[in-house]
Amino acid sequence: MADHPKTPHDSLIQKLLESPQRASVVLRENMPKAVRERLADDLPEPLPGSFVEPSLRKTYSDRLFRAWLQDGCPVFIYVLIEHKSDPEPKTPLQLLGYMQRIWLRYVEDEREGQAERARNLPPIIPLVIYNGSREWNMPLSLLYCIKADEQIRQLQSHFGYQLRHLRADEADESYSQDPQVRSVFRAMAWAYLKSLSRDQLEKLLEDLPSGHPLEKPLLVYLIQVHGNTIEQSDLNYAVTQNRSGERAEELTMAVAEEWRQEGRQEGRQEGRQKGRQEAKASDLLRLIERKFGSQAKRLYKERVEKASLEQLDHWFDRAIDAARVENVFAED
Numbered sequence: 001m002a003d004h005p006k007t008p009h010d011s012l013i014q015k016l017l018e019s020p021q022r023a024s025v026v027l028r029e030n031m032p033k034a035v036r037e038r039l040a041d042d043l044p045e046p047l048p049g050s051f052v053e054p055s056l057r058k059t060y061s062d063r064l065f066r067a068w069l070q071d072g073c074p075v076f077i078y079v080l081i082e083h084k085s086d087p088e089p090k091t092p093l094q095l096l097g098y099m100q101r102i103w104l105r106y107v108e109d110e111r112e113g114q115a116e117r118a119r120n121l122p123p124i125i126p127l128v129i130y131n132g133s134r135e136w137n138m139p140l141s142l143l144y145c146i147k148a149d150e151q152i153r154q155l156q157s158h159f160g161y162q163l164r165h166l167r168a169d170e171a172d173e174s175y176s177q178d179p180q181v182r183s184v185f186r187a188m189a190w191a192y193l194k195s196l197s198r199d200q201l202e203k204l205l206e207d208l209p210s211g212h213p214l215e216k217p218l219l220v221y222l223i224q225v226h227g228n229t230i231e232q233s234d235l236n237y238a239v240t241q242n243r244s245g246e247r248a249e250e251l252t253m254a255v256a257e258e259w260r261q262e263g264r265q266e267g268r269q270e271g272r273q274k275g276r277q278e279a280k281a282s283d284l285l286r287l288i289e290r291k292f293g294s295q296a297k298r299l300y301k302e303r304v305e306k307a308s309l310e311q312l313d314h315w316f317d318r319a320i321d322a323a324r325v326e327n328v329f330a331e332d
Contacts, residue, residue, distance in 0.1 A: 008224035009083040009131065009188060010061040015217040016184045017063050017079070020044060025178040027065065027077050030127055030164045035075070040068040044077065049105070051098040052080075059084050064102060066122075076102055076124040085132045085192055092142040095161055099124045126161035133192035136165045168193055172203075179207035180214060187218055195229040196222075201238035210247050216254055223258045232259050280312040281305050284319060292325040300329060 017023045020043040027044055028036055044065035052060045063079045078098065082088060107118045130136055139145050141160040146153050166175070166189035175185040187204050190196065196204075204222065208215050222235060232255065239251045281304050288304075289297040304312070318328045 007083045008221045012221040013081050025181050038069045040070050042068050051101045074122045078126045080128050082130045086134045087136045087138045092145050095126050128163050131166040131188040131191050183207040191225050198234045202241050205242040210243050220258050277309045284316045287319050296325040
């Protein structure tokens with residue numbers, strides 16, 4: 001996986017899966033019965049690297065594990081985490097590309113024996129973890145993305161995958177039988193709720209024992225995802241209801257620091273956005289002056305300076321070809 005997670009979802013799920021014991025729970029609970037019953041008792045082995053294109057890592061992250069079947073054969077389990085509010089129609093096709101890269105790396109891992117490895121590929125079981133607000137309605141196999149009659153379609157390989165859709169309204173015990181996994185999955189399932197009550201914030205912390213390594217990452221996640229809809233005092237209250245003494249004080253201080261960091265980050269983002277708007281407005285006014293004269297620039301200057309970056313881009317494209325300045329600002 002990437003060394004520097006790009007989203008709070010990514011940070012939290014990485015923390016969950018970094019423990020082989022927790023990863024084993026996640027994988028076993030979400031594998032098909034035929035696979036789960038044949039897995040050996042060994043813990044899954046996390047393998048390095050990401051197979052997601054760099055341009056997509058803001059909305060996807062992934063993790064590859066090697067496990068063993070009871071007959072001694074290896075099996076790869078590929079976990080793809082979608083950090084999007086809506087299902088992605090290209091997921092089945094993207095999974096095929098990622099699986100091809102995994103197999104290719106397996107074959108080319110050593111110079112000797114590549115032909116033999118290419119003819120004896122380990123199976124890959126893909127698992128998509130999705131916590132979006134909309135119901136998953138994409139085909140669970142690439143086979144059903146192919147437009148053809150049944151006879152022709154069956155000639156295609158069946159590349160299916162498992163899906164774990166973390167829903168906000170599912171029964172609490174269904175998230176996981178393991179309390180630590182349940183705590184993280186519940187938090188991710190609630191990511192798209194409009195707000196969280198004090199009772200819900202308490203609920204998110206109750207499954208983690210005091211001092212657990214997932215404790216702070218979970219609080220950071222709540223601030224990053226819900227920072228605009230929950231109050232710091234409510235999160236502090238949830239902490240003090242679940243923790244006591246020095247641990248409660250330590251966590252409330254961590255919450256306060258993360259809130260300050262989030263505020264500074266938002267300020268920097270707003271500053272960059274304002275800078276881009278000012279630069280685009282200046283470019284548009286310069287173009288208007290060169291094409292239509294200084295009077296046209298003065299006439300539209302105030303309107304341009306108050307416009308959004310999206311609107312400025314739209315006007316700039318129009319201004320390149322417009323014969324009259326009025327055509328640039330005409331209503332669509």
